[in-house]
Amino acid sequence: MLLTMLKAKLHRATVTQADLDYEGSIAIDRDLLDASGILPNEQVDVLNITNGARFTTYAIEAPRGSKVVGVNGAAARLVQKNDTVIIVTYCQLPAEEARNYAPTVVLLDDGNLIKKAA
Numbered sequence: 001m002l003l004t005m006l007k008a009k010l011h012r013a014t015v016t017q018a019d020l021d022y023e024g025s026i027a028i029d030r031d032l033l034d035a036s037g038i039l040p041n042e043q044v045d046v047l048n049i050t051n052g053a054r055f056t057t058y059a060i061e062a063p064r065g066s067k068v069v070g071v072n073g074a075a076a077r078l079v080q081k082n083d084t085v086i087i088v089t090y091c092q093l094p095a096e097e098a099r100n101y102a103p104t105v106v107l108l109d110d111g112n113l114i115k116k117a118a
Contacts, residue, residue, distance in 0.1 A: 006103040007091040008036040010069075012049070013108050015083045017070040024073030026057050026087065030064035035117050036106045038089055045090075046071070050083040059087075067112040
């Protein structure tokens with residue numbers, strides 16, 4: 001049996017931009033992608049702490065060091081600049097492996113700087 005587990009989480013990211021006219025996705029600073037293990041084009045769920053909205057999209061790379069977390073396309077209607085969000089990815093593991101599995105969790109401050117990564 002395969003279990004769906006949390007793979008990675010960027011916790012309390014601050015949305016830096018919302019662009020309705022862009023072709024969809026969420027742009028994430030390359031440093032944050034690397035710290036979390038989220039890959040460009042990987043499916044992510046975005047949980048908006050500010051307004052309760054939830055949506056699924058895919059990650060794209062924003063410039064390293066930019067601190068960008070930019071929501072694009074139709075999903076831009078679900079966020080505003082300065083909203084606080086959680087970005088999560090999942091993986092599937094055999095039940096035996098899942099028992100000892102630990103996800104990568106990256107805690108961010110209001111400026112999208114890494115406070116703690118584990």
